Amino acid sequence: MRLLALALHRLAWFVPTLLGLLVLTFVISRVIPADPVALVAGETATPAQVEALRRQLGYDRPLPVQFVDYLARLARGDMGTSIFTRRPIVQDLAHRLPATIELTVVAMVVSVLAGVPLGVVSALWRNSPLDHAVRVVTVSGLAIASFWLGIMLQLLFAMRLGWTPLNGRLQGFPPEAITGFYLVDAALTGDGPAFGAALRHLALPAATLAFPALATLVRFTRAGVLDVMQSNFVLYERAMGLPRPVIVWKYTLRSALTSTVTQIGLLFGILLAGAVVTEAVFDWPGIGTYAVSSILQSDYNAVMGFTIWAGTIFIVVNLLVDVVQTLVDPRERAT
């Protein structure tokens, strides 16, 4: 019941939050001194020619009129078209989403599967050489710039060792998509080589994304486990003679993971909104690079469309994090 109330409360705020975001993005994109109409008209266009194109595209209308028109179309599921390509924004986003989602999911799986156990182990053997080594890894993960890491991984694994491809989602053009998730599509069609190829192409960008995420998860897990290990109920369990693995993996971890779960959710949301640098280094055809080129060109509709996507993701992810928190932590259910 509490969960339902929580979900409804969050969903009720979804529309006003998104609306506020849209207003802010709309105004900022219109007032910054970059004119996409002039870019489209070309570098040799005179002011008169630019204004003629502006009228043709409807960007000469007052801003409130443009915004209301945009909202009316959005209510019908129409995010408009790109000033530059004339392609529907919905089509562009839908085309690129699978690439970002697939990369993010793989990166998060790797960082969770590696990060949580490392955090636990680091806490249990606190101040041991293992703990120190793990902390070097976590500090590196947070300090190293992802573009540098990506390039170094390319140099080592793609160029020197030849174990992985250099960039892209697949060598050349992809086969016709079923879901757009190459691992899923390959599994559905039973295409082993395609599955292997997709996985090899995912390796370096996923590792680049996973490393800082892993570092964050290790730190939060370690801190959480250390904190819980000090508590009275753990002391009681030790006194009762429960085996250490049982204390740690059955009782301690559940309490210690509440903050880690929050971080997993937030990281997932951040990455889904577009891992721009990683996508740029590896030419990953996802949302991140689309967002950057849209912003640089001031492609109004594309910027708004990306904002809707990113805003929705954060709202949904935050809701899911709260739901999972409530499920994991009985204290949340009791309040």
Add this chain to the structure above:
Amino acid sequence: MIDRRSWLVAVLALVLLAVLPSAAAAQTRFVFANESPYDTMDPHAAFDVGRVAVRLNLYDGLYRWLDNPPKLEPWLAESHTVSPDGLTYTFKLRRGVKFHDGAEMTAEDLRYSAERILAMKKGAAALLATMIAPGSTKAVDRHTVQFTLTKPAAIFLAVVPEVHVVNSALLKKHEKDGDWGAAWLTSNEAGSGSYQLSRYDPAVGFIAKRFAGHFMPWGQKWIDEIEFRTVKEDNTRVLGMIKGDYQGTGGYLPNDQVKRLREAANVKIVEQESMRIKMFQINNQRPPLNDVHVRRAISYAFDYDGFNKDILGGSVERNPVPIPNNMWGVPRDVKGYTYNLDKAKAELALAKAKVDRPITIGYLQGFSQTEQAATVMANGLRKLGLDTKLTSEVWPTMVERMKKPETSPDLVVYWISTYYADPNNWIGEMFHSGQWGTFKASSFYKNPKVDELLDVALKSTDRKVREKAYQDAARIVVDEAAGIWVYNTKYFGPWAKNLEGIRFSPIGNGQEIRWVYYAK
């Protein structure tokens, strides 16, 4: 025990396998790594170097720029005539040219294509619209198209290659809400070019297969399939060339990356002088830069040799005038400015205006070489005792600022590329006062004598008259230090070592692949 019948079947199978044609020989492929995304396949929506591969490989025009120095070669047109008043251009078209869908190309397709460009107001429209009006282009007969100019314009023929011909019947079929088929063409093609589109992904690039029925004869060898792929990072393009993932990439890489590629065993660097001037625009309207002596002082304060030879390792050619060295119209007697602080101080002493505020120097974010040039300039000005302030913007924002004298920085450093091979592309569009409001004319320079010379050059079809006019205009502009011209770019094009037939032109940058083939 295998019976007789099974043996017979097996033998028959073996015989058939032996006599049947063997599997088709492997097709040759070529992959080009491109910095810019191919976000649209519409040849009339873009007029930039970044997406030129679409226009050159999938489409044809009346004429085509080839080789270096660039020559205008008949392409879809067999010939043309110009009326004595310079207003009417009549082109006779080749017969039997086919679009990729098999339809025959006629004069109506030319007419439609010109009208489409003007109606869409994108790409080359801004340039064409200064010369032809909507509705003025006529299909005189099935193989004759006529353009009537609004005023004589000597550059019309130089610009006409940008009228890339589209299949009008195909586009009319896909027209929606009067959009000239734009929504459809952005992800498809309607051309007659050497290659035919087979795959397109706006997030990846495009693949095209050889169009065997192209009107221009193919050589003995060719590339069967071309792929142009978006690879944003310089480093990734370079590594990909070394690894062999790509067989070509853009030729304006940083010097250190070119050095890496020279050392790769499977890469060769094709070196050509291009037509792409690096320069500082000076805001001639803003005090104290409206004083010619201040501008001359600034011109003497830039260390040209230090920048070109030391920082850029001698990979560029000093270009002291506002027209590329290798273009006609350059006054060869003009040596331009040198780095000379004594002369700079002498000019400052003559200036009536006092330089009592920081000189703002704008450069482009993401283009480190512009930052380097701005820093060298700032260094020189500081040695004169002048204060400076560096400011950077991304390209779209800088273009916007440069359109008005009030918002443009005092100096802005960038490149002027070749949109068409005519001096007007540089000096005409930069220094005619009628061009104010375009980013190229952000010098806001105004000299009635120069305007007159440029008008003469634009109107006359006599090459000698035009050449003298551009030379005289260039002399004045240099003498008045309306801008600072640093170098002409060299093209260092990385290509796979076993590729031959590459034909570089400053318009196109070697990205027309129909000439290219694998030597072995």
